[in-house]
Each structure stands twice: as C-alpha cells, then as structure tokens.
Amino acid sequence: MASSRIIGSAIAAVVIAGAVAAFAVTWRPAIAAIEPPAPQSFDPALVKRGRDLAAMGNCNDCHTARGGKSFAGGVAVPTPFGTIYSSNITPDPDTGLGRWSEQAFRRAMRAGVDREGRHLYPTFPYDHFTNVTDEDDKALYAFLMTRQPVNAPARANQLSFPYDRRLVIAGWKLLFLRHGSWQPDSSQSAEWNRGGYLVEGLAHCGSCHTPRNGLGAEQSGKSFAGGDVENWHAYAINAQSPAPVPWTVDALSVYLRSGAHPDHGVARGPMAEVVSNLSSVPESDVHAIATYMGSVFGAPSPDRLRRGEQALASVKTRASTQASAAPAAGADDAGAAIYAAACASCHDAGRPVPYGGVNLRLSSGISGPDARNATNTILSGLRAVPGERSPIMPPFAASMNDAQLVALLKYLRARFSDQPAWADLEKTVAEARHTQTSALQTSPGPRNAPAEPAQRDKP
C-alpha cells in the first residue's frame, strides 16, 4: 500500500529527526584509553565487595554464554526489535574493558555510553544502574578488571531499521532515562532503604518484572506488575502477585537465597540464575531486598490471606488434590488421567520441596496469567545442577504431544487454581515447543553456584 509506505517513511523521518536532535543534546565524547591496570593494583577487599555486587547485579547471566568463558559476552538477547548480543566485560585490552578507566566504566553504568562515546542499548539496564553509587561502581570495576581477560570480539547485533542506528538510543534516553530514580526514604528503616537501593539499582528486578512499552522502556506506573523475559513470564511482584499464598518478607528471603520455599515451590527459568547468584552474597543484603519487596507487595487483603490459608490447609490434608478425586469442571478426563499417571507421584506425594514437586495448588505457574512457565517446565523439566543439591524434574517433551499437553494444562488450571481458563493454549504450547527446542541448545542452564565457584572464598 502506497499510503502506508508514505506514513511509514514519515514516521521513520520523524524518528530520525528526533534522534538527531536528541543526539545533539546527549552527545558524549570518548574517554581516553588507558594502559590496562595490573590486577595487583586493586585492593583485594574492594574486589571481594565487587564480587558480591556483581552477583547481586546478575552480571554473569547476560555476559557469560553457555559453555563460554566467564564475562566474555556473546549471549543473544532477543528483543522485539531484533537480537542484541552482550559484550565482553573481561579486562581484555582489545575486545573487553581492558582500556577503560574507572571513569569510563562509571559513565557506562550511569548513562549507558561506552568508552568511545557510543550509546549503549538499554538491554544493558542502565535505567537501573544509574542508581548505583560511585563507591559501588568502584568495587564493580575492581572486580571486573581482575577477572581473566578473554579475547572475544563482540558479535554484531541483528536489529531492524531504524533500531540499528545508535542515534535512536539517544532519543530513547531523552524519553525514558531518569537519573536518580531511586531516592532513599528517611521515614523507612535502614534495611528497607538498603533493599530499595539494591532492587531499584544494581539488582534491576524491574527489568524483567515490570511490563515494557512499545519502545522497550519500563512502563511508569506499572512497576513490578509482571513482564516477559526469554519466553517466560516474570510474575507480578506487587499487589497483583498471582502467588496462591501471599509472599511474606521471610518467605521471600528464604526463596531468594535458597531457590525454594515450601509455600511457593522452586525458582526456575531465568530466575534460577538470579537465586543462584543470591545464594552467595551476604544474607543481610538478601533480607534487605525481601524487606523492600515486602512493602512493594503490600499487606495482602483479608480475602487473599484467607484463600492462601485455604490453599495451605488443602495441601496439608491433601484432601482436595488426591489423584482419585473426580476431575474438575471444565477439564476433560484426558488431562486428569495424565496428571494422575505422570505428575501425581511427585507433585502429590507430600515430599518437601525442592526434592518433591510442589503441590500445584501452591504454584504461581498454575495460577499465573499465562501458561508459558508451566508449559516450559513440563516440556523441559528441571535439569540437575552440576555439583549442587537441586530440584530435578524429568522432561516430558518427548512423551507428550501437543494435544496431550493442552489437555493436561487445562486440567491443572481448572483443578489447582481459582483463576479462569487460559486462552489460546494450543498456540502457547506450539510456541513453547518451538522455542524450548532452540533455547535448550543455546541458553545457559541454571546453576546454583556463583559465576566462578573458584572465586567464592577469594577476593
């Protein structure tokens, strides 16, 4: 259509014109290259602090490819605008951060600009990292500059026009990048403030758990209302949380540190890496994060509390979940039969998590707004984590066809949640099977250990 093409060109022209104007305002000079500093020049205590901060920032998750060297980048990050590859943040002088001064690193964290002055894509979450203090940036810099340098050139991003122009990022920043978006609240406890600083800054929880707008920015006013990440749904972690039992500060603290909680199940999907990292940082920081998030969740309503208690009570007696019980309304017999035959021996056995399956009445995956997480988990199972005690679930991709999976999901939703049936299950299942097949070959597996176990006790 000619008219739509004209409109398209007009929009592109406006976008580019805006970007040029934005560039004029947001232009940043290059910062001079330095001789790579010797690792010994950094204070070991500072490096150790940087290690813990890097774990809370989950840096390794995006910057370490499966089977690749730590922090050498190259991880494909799918976005609605194309694929962006993470960069090499080892101190390699030619392909990493080796020639970056601390000032250049701090500017990247705060303003999303690389040493040469180029705007970085906001897949690098500087909209959160801008809140990180100078002191913490210094420690992170010390940690990264003392890693093993790896020569690994950046992979070219695959973005469609106009998003492949870095000018566009300048416009994005004018619209969406707010410095100082985190401000401490003196009416709250020191622990709450510490948690808020971490959550809104380095830990960048909102990057996954807040929905994004058409231009990929977190929607203001919808903080923590649930988002999408790598074909998974990141649950709402505010008052809209789908968790059958409302989260408490203590439960969250246990879950974030150990990766599991009896009232909620286990953290898997992209969250597995997060809890794996948090298992290695000071407990006080994890508790601070839980404290702050406790106030984001807010006090549950009496109705929610009551329903949570009901769910817990029914699990305790296992009365309503016995496989022999009559199928729930809205689900067909095939799903009930599959559940009884393939799932109940673990999920209805009463063995505690993480080694027994969570009773699905407690699972956010079943009560959540879409079926992707449950579908992904059934298809791929949960692989054992090398060298760690971890939950295991066998994969069912090879033994269940799409129709059987749809029947099972319908049954699980009807039987174990009080939510309306999921729409478009056939589509969800078909897409999940497609993406799981490719994701299994490329994405890093969950790991309940820090990025570099050898570094755990060392600075």
Added chain:
Amino acid sequence: MTTLKVNGHEHQIDADPDTPLLYVLREDLKLNAAKFGCGLGQCGACTVIVDGNAVLSCVTPLLLVAGKQVTTLEGLGTVTSPAPIQRAFIEEQAAQCGYCISGMIMRAQALLQKNSKPTDEQIRAELEPNLCRCGTHMRILRAVHRAAKLMQTADASTTRAERSVQ
C-alpha cells in the same frame, strides 16, 4: 486394551492406562532390559526410545505412548548379532555392574540417530540425565564415539526393529 508398538511388533496390552510404560515392558512383555532405578525419572536406568526420542519409561504412563513406536534395547540387536552401539559398548567394556547400561545405550542411540558425529561435550550433555554409580563414564564416552564410527561404516544407524519393518 491399549495398542502398543514395541520393537516393530504390535501388542494389545490389558493394563490400566496410567500404568508406567516400564511396568508394561517388564511385566507384560517380559522385555527386561529397561531397569527400574528410582521410579521418579531421575536416574535414567529405564530409558527407552519413543518415536526417535529418549524417554524415561518409569514416568511415562501407557496412555501417553499408545500408537507411538517404542524401541527397547532388545530391539537394537541380539547376542549373536549385536547392533553397532551394543558392539561398541562390548568392545570398550563400558559396563561394570551394568544396571545403567541399557538406559545409557538407548539415550546414546537416540543421540546418534539425530547426530551421527557428536562431540565429547554433546555426548556428556545428552547423557547427563543417566546416572552410573560404578564410574564407567570414560568408557561410556569412548563407546559412544566408537559406535558413531561403526555406524558410519555399517550403515546401521537404524535399529534392527526398524530395519525389519522396512
């Protein structure tokens, strides 16, 4: 009655649809290669091939495999005429107590049918769900590589059952 296709033959199985495939194979069909290890899909001893993919038969109820093509170790070869992968495991002496080996062989066979030249890393990743407590892992790795070579020369990437069907 459920119709089950095992090693190229159709069987009418008189068992509850929720019976694990492993029990049907061992009890009803007397095919005892697949082993009961944990019963929870966590050790791999019960691995068989269903429609070309490795499947844990202890957590796969009969109702999920009705009409699908199941292959067990017995469907690969015989004592007198072992399949390439069985020959490779024998030649590398890749078994100690042997309890895990049927599962190892079936998962390795499924891998080789899709990837005729897997790397060490791919074999390790693929066989990760299968546990061996004797510690024959290095021999198993060598056996899978040897099987890959044997299959290339013998055009034996298909199973005996599939050959007999063709």
